[in-house]
Amino acid sequence: MICKLYAAETYVHHSFSNGVPMGKTLSDKVWDNHVVRTAAGEPDLLYIDLHLVHEVTSPQAFDGLRLAGRPVRRTDLTLATEDHNTPTINILAPIADPVSKVQVDTLRGNAAEFGVRIHSLGDLDQGVVHIIGPQLGLTQPGLTVVCGDSHTSTHGAFGALAFGIGTSEVEHVLATQTLTQARPKTMAVNVNGELPHGVTAKDIVLTLIAKVGTGGGQGYVVEYRGSTIEALSMEGRMTICNMSIEWGAKAGMMAPDETTFAYLKGRPHAPEGADWDEAVAYWKTLYTDTDAVFDAQVDIDATQLAPFVTWGTNPGQGVPLSATVPSPEEFTDPVDRSAAERALTYMDLVAGTPMRDIHVDTVFLGSCTNGRIEDLRLAASVIAGHKVADGVRMLVVPGSARVRLQAMAEGLDKVFTAAGAEWREAGCSMCLGMNPDQLAPGERSASTSNRNFEGRQGKGGRTHLVSPPVAAATAIRGTLSSPADL
Amino acid sequence: MDKFSTHTGIAVPLRRSNVDTDQIIPAVYLKRVTRTGFEDGLFAAWRNDETFVLNQAAYEKGSILVAGPDFGTGSSREHAVWALQNYGFKVVIGSRFGDIFRGNSGKAGLVVAEVGTDVVEKLWEIAESEPGIEFTVDLHHCTIEAADNVFAFTIDDYTRQRLLEGLDDIAVTLQHADAITAYEATRPSFLPRTIPAKIAG
Numbered sequence: 183m184i185c186k187l188y189a190a191e192t193y194v195h196h197s198f199s200n201g202v203p204m205g206k207t208l209s210d211k212v213w214d215n216h217v218v219r220t221a222a223g224e225p226d227l228l229y230i231d232l233h234l235v236h237e238v239t240s241p242q243a244f245d246g247l248r249l250a251g252r253p254v255r256r257t258d259l260t261l262a263t264e265d266h267n268t269p270t271i272n273i274l275a276p277i278a279d280p281v282s283k284v285q286v287d288t289l290r291g292n293a294a295e296f297g298v299r300i301h302s303l304g305d306l307d308q309g310v311v312h313i314i315g316p317q318l319g320l321t322q323p324g325l326t327v328v329c330g331d332s333h334t335s336t337h338g339a340f341g342a343l344a345f346g347i348g349t350s351e352v353e354h355v356l357a358t359q360t361l362t363q364a365r366p367k368t369m370a371v372n373v374n375g376e377l378p379h380g381v382t383a384k385d386i387v388l389t390l391i392a393k394v395g396t397g398g399g400q401g402y403v404v405e406y407r408g409s410t411i412e413a414l415s416m417e418g419r420m421t422i423c424n425m426s427i428e429w430g431a432k433a434g435m436m437a438p439d440e441t442t443f444a445y446l447k448g449r450p451h452a453p454e455g456a457d458w459d460e461a462v463a464y465w466k467t468l469y470t471d472t473d474a475v476f477d478a479q480v481d482i483d484a485t486q487l488a489p490f491v492t493w494g495t496n497p498g499q500g501v502p503l504s505a506t507v508p509s510p511e512e513f514t515d516p517v518d519r520s521a522a523e524r525a526l527t528y529m530d531l532v533a534g535t536p537m538r539d540i541h542v543d544t545v546f547l548g549s550c551t552n553g554r555i556e557d558l559r560l561a562a563s564v565i566a567g568h569k570v571a572d573g574v575r576m577l578v579v580p581g582s583a584r585v586r587l588q589a590m591a592e593g594l595d596k597v598f599t600a601a602g603a604e605w606r607e608a609g610c611s612m613c614l615g616m617n618p619d620q621l622a623p624g625e626r627s628a629s630t631s632n633r634n635f636e637g638r639q640g641k642g643g644r645t646h647l648v649s650p651p652v653a654a655a656t657a658i659r660g661t662l663s664s665p666a667d668l
Numbered sequence: 669m670d671k672f673s674t675h676t677g678i679a680v681p682l683r684r685s686n687v688d689t690d691q692i693i694p695a696v697y698l699k700r701v702t703r704t705g706f707e708d709g710l711f712a713a714w715r716n717d718e719t720f721v722l723n724q725a726a727y728e729k730g731s732i733l734v735a736g737p738d739f740g741t742g743s744s745r746e747h748a749v750w751a752l753q754n755y756g757f758k759v760v761i762g763s764r765f766g767d768i769f770r771g772n773s774g775k776a777g778l779v780v781a782e783v784g785t786d787v788v789e790k791l792w793e794i795a796e797s798e799p800g801i802e803f804t805v806d807l808h809h810c811t812i813e814a815a816d817n818v819f820a821f822t823i824d825d826y827t828r829q830r831l832l833e834g835l836d837d838i839a840v841t842l843q844h845a846d847a848i849t850a851y852e853a854t855r856p857s858f859l860p861r862t863i864p865a866k867i868a869g
């Protein structure tokens with residue numbers, strides 16, 4: 183037969199080797215717990231525990247349900263919010279952009295019609311979809327979580343199997359609470375050692391992507407493990423899992439531990455009483471067995487890491503902040519070389535320029551990568567007592583309304599505004615520039631978000647991906663900087 | 669979804685790698701609430717450049733895109749698939765694709781044909797040496813005919829069957845509604861529910 187079974191190996195279950203049962207990986211355990219139906223030569227039918235919905239990727243899915251006369255099967259496992267299109271100033275005024283307004287109004291109408299819980303603009307639990315799931319305690323270990331958004335990988339930080347889906351699949355989950363999925367391969371990313379001072383989770387993941395390339399994780403569910411990961415807060419873990427998609431991974435996961443349980447305890451939707459004990463007992467079984475075998479492994483020595491920034495137009499085009507803009511000749515692969523040439527032209531950068539000499543116009547602190555309270559605290563601690571450099575604008579956009587309130591309760595808003603930064607309402611904002619928060623053509627940003635694609639933050643805009651402390655130090659100096667440069 | 673069997677159309681050589689879904693359709697074009705009309709956003713940033721391949725008369729009516737490695741990475745936006753389809757593309761050929769893009773294509777009826785980088789290079793050469801040349805993509809046999817050459821491509825068999833038969837995924841899954849209900853009965857009670865909302869709102 184001419185047609186090769188492209189995904190043949192993905193149908194192989196990993197738990198047997200020559201007929202001898204082997205241990206399971208974390209992702210295999212979660213996968214196996216969700217198989218509704220399995221048949222030879224077909225992908226598995228997986229049950230979905232939590233479906234998050236936002237305004238951009240859902241209207242056509244609800245339309246499909248309406249056309250077919252289908253209800254939402256499990257409204258009690260579905261949650262909607264508005265984030266991508268929403269303004270970050272004057273949020274209670276009608277949305278000025280008429281097309282954005284139609285999209286947000288459509289979500290509100292669909293939520294009402296189908297009985298889906300929604301957190302709208304102005305609501306205390308509104309925010310970026312990947313921030314509010316964990317914040318509400320809905321994201322829990324061992325769940326399957328999907329959303330019409332590639333950064334759904336964020337939720338894997340809790341030991342959930344979480345991945346982004348397209349609109350057809352959104353409709354499929356709404357109608358059936360299941361998805362057909364081919365079992366991915368598994369990869370371990372082992373990160374060990376103590377992080378040097380000033381180096382964050384963002385630097386770990388940016389370094390990893392530069393090492394393995396934007397396609398390095400294609401076809402894999404990745405498990406991040408090792409002493410460095412275990413030492414991270416839930417916020418840091420979410421930052422890493424969030425960017426799994428930036429190197430092509432299907433999902434990123436981390437085994438739940440005491441840090442995870444402590445984060446969840448007492449959150450609105452966390453289990454209580456006897457349910458809590460039962461849940462924790464289950465969660466403690468969610469780890470990769472010592473005799474389990476991964477299909478691939480990557481090792482990272484955390485002690486060697488440094489603040490890391492991107493110079494190009496994909497998240498794999500990055501270097502340490504102390505380095506210079508690379509020359510295309512340094513790339514042996516012709517595809518990488520021509521990509522580097524294009525990127526340097528688009529970014530208007532000259533090879534050999536020290537990264538620290540690059541001037542920015544805008545600093546964006548926010549997004550589902552780095553818009554949580556810990557990120558704001560870290561940036562505020564750097565910026566306190568300083569001023570944003572002349573000619574630089576700094577936008578601080580909390581990831582959710584509750585993160586915003588928490589930050590204000592801690593006085594962080596005052597720290598930012600005293601330095602001359604703009605303190606905004608919650609949403610995706612300049613991470614993707616669907617609302618008015620955009621770069622003008624030719625403008626350059628240091629951004630704590632996850633994508634430096636051409637035009638991502640506004641047509642013709644140029645993006646350097648950075649960590650929150652680097653963002654703050656860059657705002658003060660006006661050139662890419664770390665707190666150590668202050 | 670319409671059935672797909674073979675397609676003959678103009679091949680468009682897109683000599684770029686890492687064409688992420690933000691390049692295929694920028695976010696500002698994602699605001700429509702329909703599945704149609706996204707063709708104006710297709711490769712929007714590049715369409716102003718008169719040397720861009722789709723701005724050349726010979727390729728303008730293209731329906732088979734020959735892309736570089738890592739096409740369709742990044743965002744999950746199915747709008748990227750719709751934009752290609754709305755423009756008129758039926759097939760994308762390449763050596764490596766973003767997983768979500770590939771999945772979305774299969775669901776929406778766009779054929780994603782995987783070949784080696786050497787085949788991509790040959791297809792580019794053929795499409796460029798004779799601009800406007802038509803290729804034939806045969807999903808039954810998984811072949812691409814270009815000039816006098818026949819190349820094999822790969823696609824996962826399950827997706828291929830569904831495309832050949834034009835199946836509605838949801839209807840297929842709902843045939844297993846009993847299995848879903850049975851599974852639901854086994855879910856532990858500690859699992860979270862979004863309703864009722866346990867917050868102040």
Ligand code: SF4
Pocket residue numbers: 265266310311312331333549550551609610613614631632
């Ligand atoms: S913050 Fe950015 S990456 Fe995250 S969901 Fe919003 S647009 Fe997507």
